[in-house]
Amino acid sequence: MLAPPAANPALHDTLPDDQLMLAYVAGDTTAFDALYARHESALFRFVRRLLGLRLAAEVEEVFQETWMRIIAARESFSPQGASWRTWAFTIAHNLAMDRLRLSGREVAFYAHDEDGDGLEAARLFSRGLVGGGAAADAAHPSAEELAFWRAAGRRLLACLDELPDEQRSAFLLHHEEGFTVELMAKTLEINFETVRSRLRYGLKKLRACMDRYLSVLEFRS
Structure with missing residues (x-):
């Protein structure tokens, strides 16, 4: 090692x-x-x-x-x-x-919160990537808000795990690592429209997977 x-x-x-x-x-x-x-x-x-x-x-x-x-x-x-x-x-x-x-393609599906990833992933919501409007990293969140966002973040990680591999990689490179569509197409040698399609369909599936949490967010706002 x-x-x-x-x-x-x-x-x-x-x-x-x-x-x-x-x-x-x-x-x-x-x-x-x-x-x-x-x-x-x-x-x-x-x-x-x-x-x-x-x-x-x-x-x-x-x-x-x-x-x-x-x-x-x-x-x-x-x-x-x-x-x-x-x-x-x-x-x-x-x-x-x-x-x-x-x-x-066997998939083990369960939520996890390794090394605090639940709260980290929940920040995707506050950036508007998957939906929702509340801030996951507010200055002084209550214990209830922290618990809610941790659960939402764990759910998002589990939803990511359900995506097809190509859509998950496109989502992570674009939304977490800052790769533009043009950069992904060039460096991975993939057609520009293929990259856009992977991002679009991946985000659509993530939103559908997160519907239950998004509806709770709307109810709380």
């Missing part, structure tokens, strides 16, 4: 990802340490949500494989092709999708 290296914030905290990667390619291993520390959590969360509950036991392996692939392919990185973040998340996406294709 790849052990998390120690970052060097004094030298690298202010450098952009692309410059850190180029420094690492040139032989500065502490630049890689800074990249790992900066993106470890986001990449792990992305892999975990993309693989879903049915492949939860393989998340750590795919996450580590992603970083090993980043190391192995370091000479091929070019800022003119894509930003480091886009390049790295595309590697993680492709590895996770390969694992999903090999796994079959």
